[in-house]
Amino acid sequence: MSDRVPPIAATPLAPDPGATAAGAEALIRLVGVHKAFGGKHVLNGLDLEVRRGETFVILGPSGTGKSVLLKLLVGLLKPDRGEIWVGRQRVDGARDRELWEIRGRIGYLFQSSALINWLTVAENVALPLSEHTRLRPHEIDQRVDEYLGKVHMLQSKYQMPGELSGGQKRRVALARVLAGTPTIILYDEPTAGLDPVMTQNIAALIRSVQLEFGVTSILVTHDLPCASEAGDRVAFVDGGKVVHCDTTEQFMHTDHPAVRNFLRGGRPVVPGAPR
Ligand SMILES: Nc1ncnc2c1ncn2[C@@H]1O[C@H](COP(=O)(O)OP(=O)(O)O)[C@@H](O)[C@H]1O
Ligand SMILES: [Mg+2]
Numbered sequence: 087m088s089d090r091v092p093p094i095a096a097t098p099l100a101p102d103p104g105a106t107a108a109g110a111e112a113l114i115r116l117v118g119v120h121k122a123f124g125g126k127h128v129l130n131g132l133d134l135e136v137r138r139g140e141t142f143v144i145l146g147p148s149g150t151g152k153s154v155l156l157k158l159l160v161g162l163l164k165p166d167r168g169e170i171w172v173g174r175q176r177v178d179g180a181r182d183r184e185l186w187e188i189r190g191r192i193g194y195l196f197q198s199s200a201l202i203n204w205l206t207v208a209e210n211v212a213l214p215l216s217e218h219t220r221l222r223p224h225e226i227d228q229r230v231d232e233y234l235g236k237v238h239m240l241q242s243k244y245q246m247p248g249e250l251s252g253g254q255k256r257r258v259a260l261a262r263v264l265a266g267t268p269t270i271i272l273y274d275e276p277t278a279g280l281d282p283v284m285t286q287n288i289a290a291l292i293r294s295v296q297l298e299f300g301v302t303s304i305l306v307t308h309d310l311p312c313a314s315e316a317g318d319r320v321a322f323v324d325g326g327k328v329v330h331c332d333t334t335e336q337f338m339h340t341d342h343p344a345v346r347n348f349l350r351g352g353r354p355v356v357p358g359a360p361r
Contacts, residue, residue: 112171113138113302114159114270119168120326121154128154130326131168141296141303143317143334145310145348150323152306153197156272159304160192161185172270190218193268193301197275199259201247207234208243211262218266233261236298237291253284260291264299271295271303277312289315310349314338322348 114136121129128151136142144152157163158170161177170177172188180188201210211230215221221229234240237257247255256276263271273292277285289312295301296316307313313320314334321331322345330342340346 111138112136113173114142114304115169115171116155116158117169117171119155119158119170120166121151121158121163122166128326129158129165132323132327134321134328134331136302136304138302139296139300140318141292141305141316143313143320144304144306144323145308145313145320146323147348148308151326152323153274155323156194156274156304156306159272160189160194190266191269193263193266193271195256195259195263195271195273195276197278199247199252199255201255201258201262203247205247206243207239207245207247207250207258210247210258211265214262214266229265230261233265234258236264237261251284253280253287256280256288257291260288260295264295269301271301273303273305273307275307276305277307277309282311285309285312286315288312292316310338324348 112135114134116132116134119129119132120127132151132155134155144155146152154163158165159172159177161180165178168178172191175184175188177185177188201207202213205213208227208230211234212226215226215229216223219226231240231243234243237260239254239257239261242250242254242258247258250258260276276292277288280288289309292303292305292312293316296303305313305316317334319331320334320337321328322337322342323329324344330337330340330345332340337345338349
């Protein structure tokens with residue numbers, strides 16, 4: 087492909103030879119996590135394990151605490167009770183310096199693409215590199231081109247975010263995340279508001295990022311085609327807990343009633359009616 091440049095040597099994103107989804111150890115662990123806002127209990131003793139190298143999907147009705155869960159993982163929120171682990175580091179209760187280190191390993195793709203409107207596409211991707219690394223300007227330029235190429239947005243390098251479609255903005259935001267060479271990526275509703283073709287593109291991109299870089303990802307989505315395309319395992323969260331968790335294939339065919347109801351579009355189950 088003409089817009090791809092050779093990978094930068096010794097990037098920490100290089101695939102880990104031991105990182106396969108099946109049977110790998112847990113890289114992210116939530117144990118008995120509780121979180122309430124005011125009197126409202128959002129998470130009620132949630133347990134979750136994400137294995138190294140897998141893409142783990144979280145599905146669930148809106149308002150069940152999926153975004154809260156991602157924020158807990160990077161220490162933007164603190165749990166009321168329970169433990170949150172990333173590798174051997176405990177996130178809850180971590181000191182500022184440790185949190186800084188943990189966040190350095192995690193790329194967070196926010197629900198809104200969160201691009202800065204008065205900077206060009208290239209400047210948006212370069213910003214975290216100039217703020218958080220010691221790379222020299224020509225190295226930053228090289229890395230920006232490399233990652234824009236990976237998401238097929240190199241041709242838009244000098245455009246402003248306002249000139250891009252929703253899907254293109256998500257791709258640029260993903261390039262910005264990838265350029266930081268994370269080992270973990272958290273995707274919060276990356277296909278929200280996109281048409282089915284663009285959704286399929288983003289899902290395929292998430293899959294190819296996993297295969298190329300061996301990253302471990304959590305993908306929060308409402309979108310079943312996206313979950314099927316990109317996910318290795320799926321958890322259904324409701325009432326502040328994981329209600330059901332299985333491989334994507336098994337999950338989509340489960341007869342768990344609450345999950346079936348969700349998969350069928352949330353239509354109420356009428357007793358005795360044919361399914
Ligand atoms: N910082 C906050 N302060 C107060 N309430 C919050 C805060 N963040 C989330 N909530 C509440 O927690 C619940 C779960 O939110 P969220 O995680 O965004 O749901 P979703 O599953 O749709 O991502 C919602 O009722 C929301 O209003
Ligand atoms: Mg959310």
